[in-house]
Amino acid sequence: MPLLEIRNLSVDFATASGRFRAVDGVDVTVEPGDLMAIVGESGSGKSVSMLALMGLLPWTATVTADKMEFDGQDLRSLSARAKRQIIGRDISMIFQEPMSSLNPCFTVGFQIKESLKLHTSLDRRQRQDRAVELLELVGIPDPAKRLNAFPHQLSGGMSQRAMIAIALACQPKLLIADEPTTALDVTIQAQILELLTGLQQTAGMAMILITHDMGVVAETVRRVSVQYAGQKVEEQPVEDLFDDPHHPYTAALLAALPERATGKHLPTIKGVVPGQFDRPQGCLFSPRCAFADERCRTIVPPRQPQALGQALCHYPLIDGVPQKSQEVTA
Amino acid sequence: MADASSQIARTVATAPPGPFREFWSSFKENRGAVIGLVIFASFLLIAIAAPLLAPYTPNAQFRDHLLQPPVWEAGGSWQFPLGTDPLGRDMLSRLLYGARFSFLIGLVVVGIASFFGVVIGVLAGFAPRWGDTLIMRVMDIVLSFPSLLLALVLVAILGPSLINAMIAISIVLQPHFVRLTRAAVLSERGRDYVTAARVAGAGPIRIMFRTVLPNCLGPIIVQAALSFSTAVLDAAALGFLGMGAQPPTPEWGTMLAEAREFILRAWWVVTFPGLCILVTVLAINLMGDGLRDALDPKLKRS
Amino acid sequence: MSTANPSGTSPETGPTTGPILTASHLTRHYEIGGGAFKKPAVVRALNGASFTLTPGRTLAVVGESGCGKSTLARVVTMIEPPTEGELSIGGKLIGPEGASRDRDLRSMVQIVFQDPYGSLNPRQTIGATLMEPLKLNRPEVKAEEREARAREMLELVGLRPEHFERYPHMFSGGQRQRVAVARALMLDPKILVLDEPVSALDLSIQSQILNLLVDLQDRLGLAYLFISHDLSVVRHLADDVMVMYLGRPVEQGPKEDVFAHPRHPYTRSLLSATPVADPRRKRNRIKLEGELPSPLAAPPGCPFNPRCWKATAECREAFPPYEGGVHSYACYHPLDADETMEALADAP
Numbered sequence: 001m002p003l004l005e006i007r008n009l010s011v012d013f014a015t016a017s018g019r020f021r022a023v024d025g026v027d028v029t030v031e032p033g034d035l036m037a038i039v040g041e042s043g044s045g046k047s048v049s050m051l052a053l054m055g056l057l058p059w060t061a062t063v064t065a066d067k068m069e070f071d072g073q074d075l076r077s078l079s080a081r082a083k084r085q086i087i088g089r090d091i092s093m094i095f096q097e098p099m100s101s102l103n104p105c106f107t108v109g110f111q112i113k114e115s116l117k118l119h120t121s122l123d124r125r126q127r128q129d130r131a132v133e134l135l136e137l138v139g140i141p142d143p144a145k146r147l148n149a150f151p152h153q154l155s156g157g158m159s160q161r162a163m164i165a166i167a168l169a170c171q172p173k174l175l176i177a178d179e180p181t182t183a184l185d186v187t188i189q190a191q192i193l194e195l196l197t198g199l200q201q202t203a204g205m206a207m208i209l210i211t212h213d214m215g216v217v218a219e220t221v222r223r224v225s226v227q228y229a230g231q232k233v234e235e236q237p238v239e240d241l242f243d244d245p246h247h248p249y250t251a252a253l254l255a256a257l258p259e260r261a262t263g264k265h266l267p268t269i270k271g272v273v274p275g276q277f278d279r280p281q282g283c284l285f286s287p288r289c290a291f292a293d294e295r296c297r298t299i300v301p302p303r304q305p306q307a308l309g310q311a312l313c314h315y316p317l318i319d320g321v322p323q324k325s326q327e328v329t330a
Numbered sequence: 331m332a333d334a335s336s337q338i339a340r341t342v343a344t345a346p347p348g349p350f351r352e353f354w355s356s357f358k359e360n361r362g363a364v365i366g367l368v369i370f371a372s373f374l375l376i377a378i379a380a381p382l383l384a385p386y387t388p389n390a391q392f393r394d395h396l397l398q399p400p401v402w403e404a405g406g407s408w409q410f411p412l413g414t415d416p417l418g419r420d421m422l423s424r425l426l427y428g429a430r431f432s433f434l435i436g437l438v439v440v441g442i443a444s445f446f447g448v449v450i451g452v453l454a455g456f457a458p459r460w461g462d463t464l465i466m467r468v469m470d471i472v473l474s475f476p477s478l479l480l481a482l483v484l485v486a487i488l489g490p491s492l493i494n495a496m497i498a499i500s501i502v503l504q505p506h507f508v509r510l511t512r513a514a515v516l517s518e519r520g521r522d523y524v525t526a527a528r529v530a531g532a533g534p535i536r537i538m539f540r541t542v543l544p545n546c547l548g549p550i551i552v553q554a555a556l557s558f559s560t561a562v563l564d565a566a567a568l569g570f571l572g573m574g575a576q577p578p579t580p581e582w583g584t585m586l587a588e589a590r591e592f593i594l595r596a597w598w599v600v601t602f603p604g605l606c607i608l609v610t611v612l613a614i615n616l617m618g619d620g621l622r623d624a625l626d627p628k629l630k631r632s
Numbered sequence: 633m634s635t636a637n638p639s640g641t642s643p644e645t646g647p648t649t650g651p652i653l654t655a656s657h658l659t660r661h662y663e664i665g666g667g668a669f670k671k672p673a674v675v676r677a678l679n680g681a682s683f684t685l686t687p688g689r690t691l692a693v694v695g696e697s698g699c700g701k702s703t704l705a706r707v708v709t710m711i712e713p714p715t716e717g718e719l720s721i722g723g724k725l726i727g728p729e730g731a732s733r734d735r736d737l738r739s740m741v742q743i744v745f746q747d748p749y750g751s752l753n754p755r756q757t758i759g760a761t762l763m764e765p766l767k768l769n770r771p772e773v774k775a776e777e778r779e780a781r782a783r784e785m786l787e788l789v790g791l792r793p794e795h796f797e798r799y800p801h802m803f804s805g806g807q808r809q810r811v812a813v814a815r816a817l818m819l820d821p822k823i824l825v826l827d828e829p830v831s832a833l834d835l836s837i838q839s840q841i842l843n844l845l846v847d848l849q850d851r852l853g854l855a856y857l858f859i860s861h862d863l864s865v866v867r868h869l870a871d872d873v874m875v876m877y878l879g880r881p882v883e884q885g886p887k888e889d890v891f892a893h894p895r896h897p898y899t900r901s902l903l904s905a906t907p908v909a910d911p912r913r914k915r916n917r918i919k920l921e922g923e924l925p926s927p928l929a930a931p932p933g934c935p936f937n938p939r940c941w942k943a944t945a946e947c948r949e950a951f952p953p954y955e956g957g958v959h960s961y962a963c964y965h966p967l968d969a970d971e972t973m974e975a976l977a978d979a980p
Contacts, residue, residue: 017352017355041834041835041836041837042805042834155923155924157923158923185696185697185861185924186696186861186863186902186905186906187696187901187902187905187920187924188696188923188924189905189907190904190905190907190917190919190920191919191920193907194919212834212835213907214835214909215864215906215907215908215909216907217909218907218908218909218910218911218913219907219908219911219915220907238911239911239912242909242910242911242912252836253835253836254909256835256836256838256839257835257864257909258838258839258842258864258865258867258868258869259864259867259868259908259909260909261868264846265843265846266839266842266843266868267839268836268839268840268843269836269839269840270840272804272806272807272837273834273836288836521750521751522745522746522747522750522751523750523751523752523753523754525711525743525745526743526745526751526752526753526812526815527753527764528711529709529711529738529742529743530738530764530765530768530769530815530819531735531738531765531768531769532764532768536768541753544755545753545754545755
């Protein structure tokens with residue numbers, strides 16, 4: 001049984017200028033101990049879908065889903081109280097800006113112990129010991145002393161480690177890391193990613209990494225789900241995705257990586273991600289797609305089978321060639 | 331690059347709403363603000379059209395009708411719908427003309443206070459440390475006096491009159507504009523577009539008033555709206571204390587002062603001017619809150 | 633468009649590829665904190681950078697936060713004068729005392745910033761933004777001509793004529809960055825300082841802007857000072873690379889040499905830490921211990937010594953001298969041939 005199963009998740013925001021669909025029919029399945037990434041550019045809804053799962057969206061958002069199950073419990077029907085029990089204990093999240101995700105008014109130790117107090121039955125002493133243990137686990141030197149440090153006394157890398165310690169405090173079954181290294185320097189990023197994958201393996205928890213960085217994806221995770229304009233356009237194991245992307249968007253994105261460039265000019269994806277006012281009719285990627293035809297522009301594309309990376313496309317690519325005939329559903 | 335430009339055409343085919351429409355759609359979500367705006371607008375119309383609306387001139391005295399009650403009370407008549415004051419002047423006419431004074435006071439005070447406040451604030455924001463400190467400490471000193479008391483002292487020095495009252499209130503209100511403008515300037519000053527203007531060769535005056543100031547206007551407009559009500563209120567208070575507009579000027583605060591001995595005998599002579607002040611100030615504050623919600627950059631999406 | 637610049641052409645900027653800008657020992661210190669009774673702390677944000685820029689070529693400056701690359705951009709753009717050292721632009725010398733940016737110098741160097749959302753004045757139309765530099769520096773140019781030039785420039789960077797009257801908030805990040813590039817080009821500069829011009833952009837937009845920059849350099853013969861933390865972008869665009877750490881250049885040279893045969897341990901670890909978009913690649917990653925020191929409390933000697941696996945006593949005492957010729961580095965224990973081969977297998 002999967003640890004997390006979300007079917008057909010949609011999120012709408014009520015804005016001053018009408019409704020805006022940020023997430024459009026996304027499916028996410030996470031097995032226990034899984035290590036996956038959700039990749040997308042800004043506006044792809046990759047963070048919003050996870051925030052919706054955590055119930056962290058503002059009131060202007062409307063969340064709908066056919067199924068939203070965590071560990072056998074239907075998250076949609078749970079009371080707010082019961083949901084809080086799960087979120088924070090069994091599902092944890094870390095964010096992009098470590099400096100602003102820690103409360104500047106309280107020491108790191110206090111914030112870790114607060115989380116332990118809420119979700120476990122440890123007593124005062126045990127909480128103190130566990131907090132020291134956690135800081136040690138995330139590689140903060142001199143943990144007993146650092147417990148009394150305030151967030152502004154820590155560097156970016158150290159704050160992110162402290163955030164990870166807080167997230168791991170209650171041994172979650174699922175950790176969602178939302179761009180955990182984007183704000184950090186490259187050498188610190190390498191440290192944090194290593195820490196996260198190491199912890200993920202030793203603790204046996206599942207992890208969803210949200211990122212826009214293809215390099216980080218390639219080096220970190222086992223499975224990748226690609227999102228574009230709020231839709232999941234492709235999902236594959238990481239090696240297969242980088243070898244043979246089936247959706248034209250994934251293919252174009254990979255081709256645009258400077259490190260894959262062959263000449264002075266990079267292949268580009270023309271245009272920009274559609275916004276609230278210029279959502280295309282058929283396939284959302286059709287205005288920017290090199291292979292799009294009339295059908296793509298008018299008819300919403302079908303979901304291709306597992307073998308074709310569940311690509312949301314009329315003409316999925318195989319080895320970079322679009323399969324224009326109808327009998328590709330092999 | 332040719333392909334890039336062709337797609338851009340498609341992307342901007344449906345343009346997002348303009349800045350004003352976006353402002354209006356968030357402003358109108360606040361119902362209180364809209365009500366405030368409507369009341370404010372109707373007061374403004376009344377102030378402009380007072381001579382057309384008022385049945386009499388404000389100072390015309392009707393000796394036969396001293397302290398006549400409003401029309402719905404025993405003894406009232408349609409000749410004086412809101413009754414008359416102790417000198418037999420028509421309350422309605424005086425109140426209508428009073429709106430003119432209140433608006434005049436609001437406009438002049440906010441105009442003077444915001445002009446000097448904004449200029450000083452921008453200078454403080456760009457001044458070297460010592461200059462900034464000097465300006466801000468002076469403003470702190472002004473702010474440390476209770477505002478009405480300071481205004482009273484100033485009027486006492488300048489001599490009681492409506493003009494002097496307006497000057498005094500402007501001086502009292504102006505530090506708020508200085509602080510606000512300085513804070514906004516400081517946060518804008520470090521942005522890249524300011525550096526870009528410097529690289530392009532813009533001088534300090536141009537950077538201050540052409541580049542930075544237009545981007546600080548949001549909070550200043552809100553402050554101006556809220557100061558408008560403070561000005562009306564303070565002017566009424568000064569008038570009530572005999573330090574503002576002098577009788578027989580039909581200014582609301584002065585009307586209150588003139589009539590306060592009759593408060594037990596003729597409730598209308600104090601109630602109506604008081605109500606006018608209350609409703610105007612309330613309407614402006616509601617509107618100002620709405621403006622703040624709509625203009626506050628912190629709540630705004632990009 | 634015409635690239636001829638009647639006022640700013642000096643003998644050095646002819647068709648021969650002599651350097652257009654020479655910087656020697658550029659240093660910039662800041663005093664922070666300090667009040668009436670406290671001595672201010674000195675931050676050595678930039679400490680002795682020497683390099684040249686050549687028309688048609690790109691020098692990339694690479695480093696992590698606090699390495700002084702943004703300070704370098706500000707000094708080269710003459711927003712701030714250097715504390716020590718000299719900058720010679722097109723034959724004109726700018727020393728510590730001289731922030732006297734005359735019009736000609738200003739026209740020579742322009743800058744594109746990282747954040748396309750912060751670098752355009754929200755209250756100015758795109759047209760006004762583009763025309764401002766001309767209006768301020770060439771008041772003799774007539775209004776119609778100014779507008780014509782701005783429209784021409786809009787087209788050159790791949791925007792459409794109708795964008796002229798629009799305000800920045802109607803544009804996406806990539807389009808805004810095009811406007812920023814267009815504004816920088818309005819004065820026909822010879823040198824463009826690009827301060828992380830693509831790091832705030834999405835991958836699909838990043839490649840559009842990079843291509844634009846390549847095209848413009850080919851067409852206009854611009855010299856680029858390209859500041860970035862992203863090694864894969866640098867590798868694609870740069871001709872020469874300068875690696876900086878805590879205000880000091882630690883290694884510089886032609887791109888191929890630096891990437892293939894890094895001599896400084898920091899360069900090696902930076903290359904190693906950069907993620908590679910190839911899941912099948914197994915890498916022997918160098919793990920750097922510890923954090924970047926604060927520029928306020930830079931360690932004595934080589935700034936990299938607390939994190940370096942080769943550091944010895946002498947590294948803690950004095951900053952090493954620069955060695956090597958075209959490919960120079962500052963290290964007492966440069967990587968040897970074997971180690972650079974390892975690095976090659978590991979590089980992005």
